[in-house]
Amino acid sequence: EAGVAQSPRYKIIEKRQSVAFWCNPISGHATLYWYQQILGQGPKLLIQFQNNGVVDDSQLPKDRFSAERLKGVDSTLKIQPAKLEDSAVYLCASSRPGGDTQYFGPGTRLTVL
């Protein structure tokens, strides 16, 4: 079974620029999550999708972050405009319908200069 795919793996941008991350979950996994992991900390949930609907986006900074999962499969997370404090690893995870365990992708390491 192929794992969760993410791209790009690394991204360096200037502050106030825009950036987008892509995630392809494990086939058949209805639930998709985006996490932000700041260096030295545990992952923090940004948004959770169930198919193409948002279940929880309470911790997503909506003034600059947006995410979509239009067809209920792939997802894109966007930051516009980026701030220095957005430097982090952005992790995507997915889980089976009714499943508990989340499977994580390798993450995208974002550096904002």
Added chain:
Amino acid sequence: GESVGLHLPTLSVQEGDNSIINCAYSNSASDYFIWYKQESGKGPQFIIDIRSNMDKRQGQRVTVLLNKTVKHLSLQIAATQPGDSAVYFCAERSGGNQFYFGTGTSLTVIP
């Protein structure tokens, strides 16, 4: 918000010894807990889980203990190997399928 924390940020053990990583959680309503292992440059990898109606669960070389009275979780790794060197996170679920992660403990295995 949720609070999931770890008692020790770093842990060094000799190869072959047993390792114990501890975690405190704050929400007594949390019903499910997972331990993850994260190696450098990789996403967290599932190790073992436990539900709140259990107090112990064993896997291959790993055991998770749950003490709901004091809201404490521990991960025991038997015969620790160099490949076990990583950061270990506990995560608790307290609603829906949303998890709150602790800060992590960095485990270093000394050959």
